[in-house]
Amino acid sequence: MKSYQKLTTAVPQPAACRVEEEGAAPTPAGRGKLAPWWVGSGLLVAAVLLSALTVWVLRQVSGGWPGPALPPKCLLVPESHRFDCYPERHVVVTQELCESRGCCFIQSPPLAGGKRGVPWCFYPPDFPSYALDSLNHTALGMVGLLVRREKAYYPRDIMMLRLDVEFETDTRLHIKITDAANPRYEVPLEVPRATKRAENPIYSLDFSRDPFGVLLRRRATGTVLLNTTVAPLIFADQFLQISTLLPSRFLYGLGEHRGPLLHSLDWSTLTLWARDVSPTESFNLYGAHPFYLLMEEGGDAHGVFLLNSNAMEVALQPAPALTWRTIGGVLDFYIFLGPDPNMVIQQYQQVIGFPAMPPLWALGFHLCRWGYGSSNETWQTARAMRNYQIPQDAQWNDIDYMDGYRDFTFDPQKFASLPSLVEDLHKHGQHYVMILDPGISSTNPHGSYWPFDEGLRRGLFLNTTQGQPLIGQVWPGFTAFADFSNPDTQQWWLENLQRFHAHVPFDGLWIDMNEPSNFMDGSEEGCPPGELDSPPYTPAVLGDSLSAKTVCASAKQKASVHYNLHNLYGLMEAKATARYASIPLPAGLGMG
Incomplete structure (x- = not known):
């Protein structure tokens, strides 16, 4: 296997999560509050000091900001882990607008070239999300009910969601989140259907209960491939958003765009909405391919495919982390465990279909x-x-x-x-x-x-x-x-x-x-x-x-x-x- 440069990025882990082991008996989910997302006294102290120092420097540069002091919970969030609560373009995000959504507001210097940098408006650790209300086993995996007790800020919030998990093969996991009560548009394409549960999956899957989150690990190395507890899940009729930490910065895919093969995670956004235009950096182009391949620190690879055909964007940030935003359909994910890039692509093609053999x-x-x-x-x-x-x-x-x-x-x-x-x-x-x-x-x-x-x-x-x-x-x-x-x-x-x-x-x-x-x-x-x-x-x-x-x-x-x-x-x-x-x-x- 080809050797890849290793990174030293640590993946923050949620503590005190109630874990649903794959072989456990079905149990109703408790409603106990999940511990804060960033735990460990050392990390918390470092985060507070870093954020406080940043705020102090900015105040000195700007001549001091009037207004109330920042809530302590906002200072707990490191800059790299600030997930955008106000991603709308062409809007001057003010403290009033931000706090009307229940989010934290801290100004940050813009990036060079006028690019968006650290979000000024970001989610606090206790922003309301869904809770895993129940979880039961099925022949292929699990089915659960997600409940939101407080409305979010986009219209027509869907308060109850259905979670379907299927262990389709030893190297392929299928996770789908949709409206629990009403049918929604889904991509009208045939995909393979598993007939039995994977016997020896090379991954393990855990859940946090409140707020709901998915933690997917590679068994052989313990590497966390998905950790969606880092930001709230939002599922409104025309705004669906889910975020995850990434185990490294080696991210590829998410076409079609003009730019380097290796994506920058320094606050970049990739838009997927087919458009006929001369290839220009930072804009959507001819095709839409909601799939990424990521090289892990140890040289393994995995891929994630979102089966969704609506307009969407993928926000990347240096945590490293990724946020999917789409404006319709459902959240229908396929995760491919590889473990090498060639096998990831083969597993991806087993779902979407193989290319025709050309003459x-x-x-x-x-x-x-x-x-x-x-x-x-x-x-x-x-x-x-x-x-x-x-x-x-x-x-x-x-x-x-x-x-x-x-x-x-x-x-x-x-x-x-x-x-x-x-x-x-x-x-x-x-x-x-x-x-x-x-x-x-x-x-x-x-x-x-x-x-x-x-x-x-x-x-x-x-x-x-x-x-x-x-x-x-x-x-x-x-x-x-x-x-x-x-x-x-x-x-x-x-x-x-x-x-x-x-x-x-x-x-x-x-x-x-x-x-x-x-x-x-x-x-x-x-x-x-x-x-x-x-x-x-x-x-x-x-x-x-x-x-x-x-x-x-x-x-x-x-x-x-x-x-x-x-x-x-x-x-x-x-x-x-x-x-x-x-x-x-x-x-x-x-x-x-």
């Missing part, structure tokens, strides 16, 4: 660019590659092959010879790949463009709250967006591919713009008022709005509203497109 030619040399003015120019390029004996396995075309940038068409003048070009490529053992977008032109005379006419007739597009196709703008102009969550849309997509393949026998498809991308915010009519397009909390998305350069979050789809499905749109298009390669085509047609 051999797909691993070869490909040529593509925007700006081929015609099929003849594309053809000349392929011939030149042969003449100069430069290997080439596939030729691609961007949207310049289309007629008016409309899907499933090709320009009858500039690309009239496209079918012959593809035939020539095939004769030379080469392949052809073309681009497709999910936006379907909506401005053509009725009866002149089958993809839109048929999609409209069958009701296969994203709709507004009024039930009409949501119209945005992409390359062909005003467009409707295919609803790939509808099985009928998948069939319509297949039919379009078959019809076009009969004229241009392509070998692969480049599916693009499926964030989905939109040249306007929401739609040609904007987005309606309401808590889907303007939720109580908006993660730190580029543009400060869920509809920025995409469709309205309130758009209706077959499976749910776009608010829930946005981060799945590209995946659903990919699955619909992949069906094409697996369905027999008429004689003479096929994808190599």
Whole structure:
């Protein structure tokens, strides 16, 4: 196993926790108060002295602060363990605003470059959270009831939660927290279901009762992989938050973002909300992958996957610690114990699905660019590659092959010879790949463009709250967006591919713009008022709005509203497109 540099970060442990051993008989949870999160006289004294010194220095720099003295409980929290109680952007957090949430307020200097640093408003050790009211064993693990006795500060707090724990395999643990009384949106994807409890898990799981918390350890080393007692669990209808300490600072994943492979834990935030934008540091990009891989101090590795498709952000801080914030769905975690990185990824793929095995030619040399003015120019390029004996396995075309940038068409003048070009490529053992977008032109005379006419007739597009196709703008102009969550849309997509393949026998498809991308915010009519397009909390998305350069979050789809499905749109298009390669085509047609 590869050796990794060791860190000396200590993981604070809660004391006096009531522990639920895996083999214990079911017992109702007690209501005894959990001891403070940071225990041990040495740590407490150090924390008090450090915090007091920090406050004194800041007061000297600022000329002294008027107002009441800080509560002692606030001084107990070291800076690195201050979990943000007021994460809203573009708000000047004052002491009054902070304390209205029942939180501690201590000003701290900002980081260089205007980045957010130590939170000024943070949770005190006794901030109300959920208590584990009962816990019983099941065939696969445990089921429990979590109860909140005091409301938090976001609307529609859910006061009773259901906890499901399944020991699925020796290296995979499944923890799910959801509304105990009412169904909620869950990601509509198939995941493997365990049929029996793991016999020899390489992990142990304990709980703190009040406040509720999860403590997950690796048996072989005793390393604490999850410790959620460090900050309160919040579970409102449109704001779900849970925090955990991390056993090291070697954190990877949580894509898609531009930046170093190894994430900085110095007060950084990663937002997951698919967005079509040139890669820019600190902003959400094309995909959303709520999974991280962490290298532990001894060289072991584990991974955590949150099965949630709503807009979310992950806040990192130097404790080291991590906070998940999402604005819908449920908290559905899979933890993979590895113990090496390769095994973590294999275990992750056992849940989300393995990549398709590509054809051999797909691993070869490909040529593509925007700006081929015609099929003849594309053809000349392929011939030149042969003449100069430069290997080439596939030729691609961007949207310049289309007629008016409309899907499933090709320009009858500039690309009239496209079918012959593809035939020539095939004769030379080469392949052809073309681009497709999910936006379907909506401005053509009725009866002149089958993809839109048929999609409209069958009701296969994203709709507004009024039930009409949501119209945005992409390359062909005003467009409707295919609803790939509808099985009928998948069939319509297949039919379009078959019809076009009969004229241009392509070998692969480049599916693009499926964030989905939109040249306007929401739609040609904007987005309606309401808590889907303007939720109580908006993660730190580029543009400060869920509809920025995409469709309205309130758009209706077959499976749910776009608010829930946005981060799945590209995946659903990919699955619909992949069906094409697996369905027999008429004689003479096929994808190599």
